[in-house]
Amino acid sequence: MKVPYSWLKDFINLRTPAEEVASDLSLSVIGVESVETVGREKVLNLDVTYNRGDLLAVAGLARELAAMYNLKVKVEEEIFKPDAELDHLHIKADSRLSRTYSLAKISDLRYKSTPTIIKSRLELAGMRSVNLWADLTNYVMLEWGQPFHAFDAEKVARRDPTLSIEVRLARNGEKIKTLDGSERTLTSQDMVIADRRGAIAVAGVMGGEDTEVDEGTKEILLEAAIFDSVRIRNTARKLGLRSEASHRFEHYLSPENLLISLNKLLQMFQVYGKGEVTAFQQVGERVTKSDPVVLRQEVLDRAAGVKIPVSAVKEALKLLNFKILSSEQGLLCWPPHYRGDIHITEDVVEEVLRMYGYQNIPAQPLRTSLADSPENLVENWRDRVVHNLAGLGFNEVRTYSFLSTKSLLHNEVKNLVRVKNPISAETEYLRSNLVFNLLEAVQLNSPRFSQGKIFELEKVYSSEGEFLSLGALIWGTKQPFLALKGVLEEILQDAGIVFDFQPLKSSYLHPTQSAQILVGKKILGVLGTLHPHLNDSYGISDAAVLELNFEVLSQLAQRFPEFRPLSTYQEIWEDFSFTLKEEYSLGKLILGIRELSNLITAVEIKDRYLKNEVRSITLRVTFQSLEQGLGDKDVKPLRDKISQLIQKYRGTLRS
């Protein structure tokens, strides 16, 4: 809310400069977003939160400043007391819809233009001047917080001469043309003000066009009410008609404040529009009934962590216009009528402490018992894997948790979680994998980076739930599948996980260069070269992707693997060179060799070369024993077996 500094001076003899006021308000009342200078005026821009509806008024802010600076409020708060001779009006209002509802008829009005001071204050507060009648109601609303609505009484009488006004729920499909000229269709969730012919206003939100006040208005039906805040909020949101008035209705308003505000407004109608009140009617509450809140000193001291003197407590509450009474149970506190946010002891504690100054509460060291807690596997492995990948040259990226419209084309929409109220089409579906967001990141970077390695570790979503996923992508590399598989092997070896591969068909992976990663019967993830059709759509080449269920990985991961004894005997190695077509499995061959004998301690690829789907491979096999040094007589039978095995697995030995 915007409050011109000079307006506050109507209420209190404020001498503190605006910037300092802003800072003091921030420290003990409410946030001040900025202090703007407009001409010779300073305007405070307040961030009023839901609990402090009373501060959506210049008067409310003045009261608070008076308490802070120990000043006297100059303006009397007089409640409107209708003359007994005033005519009555017909009002029907359900107390569940409006806690209180009043109408005043003001007659013999004479229009003139809005006085400059009122106009300029409205503008400084961020409102537009419309006409005198609307301006006066808005002015008092800004000053006292109570919204009003002015109907042209003659226009209402033309519709319904009895002036029978009802606050009721709209009928489903009921229509009203609001004063912005739009035809609105309402539902039974919306509240209307209606006469016997139908709705004349959407309650608390906007009036109807055909009863609008204008320069020719001679007689006004002035509405002052407190409506159900939840309904006002829902209707204003639904119709896209959130206004200064509806905003205030969403906050707490008191019946006393309504009558004080009404009194001010009626005086202004008399001063500026020469109008006289000729009729008045009110249904509903006129006074706030409140039970005292009990404040016990020990509860206060416990919250503060320091003893607050009783005198300071009483002083603070008196300045804030609480009524207090000492009792055996503790201090009985009655909040002022305009405070709808004080219900329990802690609410009063906050009042006392903010007056005492949060700043004056000293830090208190934490003393607490230590407790054991279970190891958090996911978090521990998350750190380790992130560091490993960064060590392997990967850059960690983070991307949004949604699938873009572009990537949606490549995903099965029916399996995705859908957002009911997306901000745009780009936030309509939650991502079920990380691959596509990684592809978009590459696309963004590709003009500057012809190759790279990135990964992301974040959640993915499906109708079955959510889990932490690890996605990695490399691009601009020869044989990207093998390059990324090497990374996978390092990561899983570090985690002590032995895995297996099974061919996989996936819409976004290369038809033959893709596989599912299995650990026993558990599916850990997928690895594959990117499908050729995606290369074009994302402007990427020679790319492979990997995606693992990180929660499964964390559960399977082993720290401190079992130690293998080191042999004191010499190791011997021999190289085996052969060719093998891509259609035959090198992985199985290597596994077969390893399993031949426990004297074979390592089988490594020393050299490999691919041409026309035929690999020329040199395997280096290491022999070593824990018990003795090995000689040719030990190795020869193994050498023969290895050669036989290579042939069995369709390799052609080179001499």
Next chain:
Amino acid sequence: MNIEDLRKQAKEEIAQTETPEKLEELRIKYLGRKGALATFLAEIPELPNQKDRKKAGLLINEVKKEIETYLQNKDKELRKETVQAASSSHFDVSEPGFPAGLGTSHPLTQFREFVRDTFANLGFEEVSAPHMESDEYNFALLNIPPDHPSRDLWDTLYLEDGKLLRTHTSNMQVREMKKRKPPIRVMTFDRCFRYENIDPKHSHTFSQFEVLYIDENVSMGHLRALSDIFLKKVFGEKTQTRFRPKYYPFVEPGLGVDALCPFCQGRGCKVCGMVGWFEIAGAGLVHPQVLKNGGIDPEKYSGLAWGFGPERMLMIKAGIDDIRYFNSGDLRFLKQF
């Protein structure tokens, strides 16, 4: 060749040698197991008389010692030359090294580890809660009833199955209370979502860090201590912070933590809206109703919650001017961290 020629030849060859490798070759050539002297030695047994054999043995030994001396001297000489050559060589140490190719973790990941270590040292345990959350844990059990205007503090993305995308990490609060018994000390650093258009200062996807501490006699004083410990670690020992009232329905009293604007040192500038301070964290004492909702007796226990937006804090600390970088995947940004 007789042995004298061999001696002469060895002397000459050694004298002409220029590298340690060549010298080693010569050592093998003359003194090795199958070297020249070994050949002479092998012939000794074939000499007919004892006297000649002895004489030849002595002579070969003499030559061997002589060659060893040549080799040693030459070796010293070469070493000296190597040191001299090294001393007089030129080398530009300012030339950049060969890239080793270390990658990077995301700045938020790095910050997360820092924050977590700090609070782990204070006895907090890391927990997590779902992103796709029920209305109860995200709102209702935190004292924010359905349709309540206070919900305007959180513009929410709702899911078709009736759940929502959590708007804050506070959805962990009642979950953890139900799982545990006081004293409770937990923390979480994770992703949250809001219905928000993206601009340099706002994002619909962002992170929060939050701690929850429930025990007997937990006070605002403890909150102050926790807050100071952490913010001094982030912004330095001289950091000035202040507490001020702030409304969150699930705490009472509620407060905001401000840090002095690093751009104007509190004098007021455009960046801080002439206020001189930056709001940096939100906190408060856990509302008694929320404790009850978590099955904890508010008469016996009290609690505190304290949290902040890591992106915002990093932006202030590192001078990052646009929140969108964090989720952009832009390597020019990421490689700086």
